[in-house]
């Protein structure tokens with residue numbers, strides 16, 4: 096039975112790496128997949144992982160018809176044994192419906208990868224639809240960690256090093272960005288709610304308010 100599987104986790108937890116591994120293992124056995132992505136940091140038409148691996152992919156903008164594309168491939172004599180879709184949080188809800196239709200009508204497995212929530216802890220529309228429609232939701236095994244050592248469950252956005260909670264939902268970027276740029280940091284819920292990034296925690300630890308009082 097074919098499945099729509101949604102692999103989700105925070106930024107930097109290994110989703111794209113897993114997508115590349117699934118692709119590698121299946122193509123090593125002679126299967127042929129269709130690989131889609133949207134807004135990968137490495138540029139259009141690329142699925143890339145921070146481990147340095149990447150592969151070519153079909154860029155899927157907002158008006159892209161996943162179902163139509165796969166049907167076009169198959170009816171044109173092409174092969175498609177499975178589908179991989181990275182950065183799925185950026186897909187429109189209708190596009191996630193198309194992915195489900197690929198599973199149900201064309202009987203192909205679809206493996207979708209993406210973060211669930213944005214920098215304000217709100218679900219992306221595409222992620223919400225994946226939660227609603229997926230046969231299976233898999234949370235990645237390798238945990239990204241908050242600076243405090245707890246499992247990171249949320250994505251924070253920083254501007255010039257400070258955590259922000261207002262702004263456009265979509266801003267392509269990365270963790271560990273230089274000062275002055277929009278960046279991201281993964282945090283546990285406790286520290287996301289307190290807006291306590293690693294830099295803020297360091298600053299608080301150095302603050303005179305928390306230094307021990309000298310004994311006279």
Ligand SMILES: Nc1ncnc2c1ncn2[C@@H]1O[C@H](COP(=O)(O)OP(=O)(O)O)[C@@H](O)[C@H]1O
Nearest residue numbers: 105106107108109110111112113143144145146
């Ligand atoms: N130099 C490194 N050595 C080992 N593992 C690394 C290194 N750099 C990144 N990684 C691993 O890659 C993960 C990020 O993988 P990636 O597929 O790019 O994440 P995602 O797609 O979820 O944002 C990190 O959590 C870490 O486990």
Ligand SMILES: Cc1cn([C@H]2C[C@H](O)[C@@H](COP(=O)(O)O)O2)c(=O)[nH]c1=O
Nearest residue numbers: 106107210213214250264265266267268
């Ligand atoms: C939290 C958050 C993230 N993004 C962007 C930043 C990155 O370009 C991607 C996530 O990619 P990754 O491979 O999972 O690291 O999403 C965004 O646009 N808005 C957000 O709120």
